[in-house]
Amino acid sequence: MNRSFVSEKSSAGRDRAQQWRRSLWIAGGLALFLGVAQPLFAWYYFTTAAGERQRWVFGTSCNAATQITPIFDTDIPTQPRATVIPAILTEWNNAANVSLYASAQYTVSMNASNANAFINSPTSGELWVVWDTDGSVLRSLGVDPSGTILGVGLPLTPNPAAPADVCAAILILNASTSFLPTSAATCTTAGTCQTFAFTLLHEMGHTLGFAHAVSGRNGSAFSTAISNLPVMYPFAHSTNTLAPDDIAGARAVYGFN
Numbered sequence: 001m002n003r004s005f006v007s008e009k010s011s012a013g014r015d016r017a018q019q020w021r022r023s024l025w026i027a028g029g030l031a032l033f034l035g036v037a038q039p040l041f042a043w044y045y046f047t048t049a050a051g052e053r054q055r056w057v058f059g060t061s062c063n064a065a066t067q068i069t070p071i072f073d074t075d076i077p078t079q080p081r082a083t084v085i086p087a088i089l090t091e092w093n094n095a096a097n098v099s100l101y102a103s104a105q106y107t108v109s110m111n112a113s114n115a116n117a118f119i120n121s122p123t124s125g126e127l128w129v130v131w132d133t134d135g136s137v138l139r140s141l142g143v144d145p146s147g148t149i150l151g152v153g154l155p156l157t158p159n160p161a162a163p164a165d166v167c168a169a170i171l172i173l174n175a176s177t178s179f180l181p182t183s184a185a186t187c188t189t190a191g192t193c194q195t196f197a198f199t200l201l202h203e204m205g206h207t208l209g210f211a212h213a214v215s216g217r218n219g220s221a222f223s224t225a226i227s228n229l230p231v232m233y234p235f236a237h238s239t240n241t242l243a244p245d246d247i248a249g250a251r252a253v254y255g256f257n
């Protein structure tokens with residue numbers, strides 16, 4: 001069974017597919033000329049209605065902070081807290097080689113009421129990670145938690161005059177599904193904790209402004225092998241490390257030291 005993430009920006013995905021086909025054709029021409037196939041990346045991003053790329057801004061009136069503060073739901077079991085969450089934060093920090101994320105904090109017990117209040121009036125610089133044990137938060141956002149949805153990641157752009165400026169974000173993990181760990185005891189590397197790690201890694205990509213990517217890195221030959229798929233692929237494929245495609249996106253948008 002495929003475990004799906006919420007599919008966002010389907011029109012952007014189509015545009016991306018068209019762009020990817022163009023890129024492949026152009027690079028094919030380069031390969032003939034250079035004799036070397038250039039690696040291609042297919043990462044993509046959320047856009048505003050005007051086509052601007054959405055990305056986090058720092059040191060602005062919308063978000064004065066210099067880092068994202070990840071606030072995790074206090075209901076998350078002690079494991080994956082201890083090892084999985086720090087590793088996933090580090091994975092994105094290392095990708096861009098910019099310390100996007102501060103250490104995880106566990107300061108809020110989250111529910112549909114305070115999650116929706118945060119969405120409507122977010123605290124600048126904060127990423128909320130909701131542990132939705134009964135699906136009520138997803139349901140309040142119009143998402144059916146009873147299927148195979150693992151999570152949702154939403155960048156928040158509170159300034160209507162600057163719709164590309166992401167200044168906060170919310171991420172909801174569907175803890176009502178048996179795919180995610182219901183207790184520390186059920187969190188194993190091969191089981192639910194692996195799914196937790198991948199889901200968090202993927203949804204954090206959305207909260208950074210990245211949309212789905214379907215083809216990943218392609219070199220001299222197109223490969224659909226799972227090892228070639230980006231984390232931003234729309235279906236879960238169980239990895240806790242970013243693919244070259246995801247890293248290329250992180251570096252392009254957030255810089256590389």
Ligand SMILES: [Zn+2]
Pocket residue numbers: 005006007008202206212233234
């Ligand atoms: Zn997704």
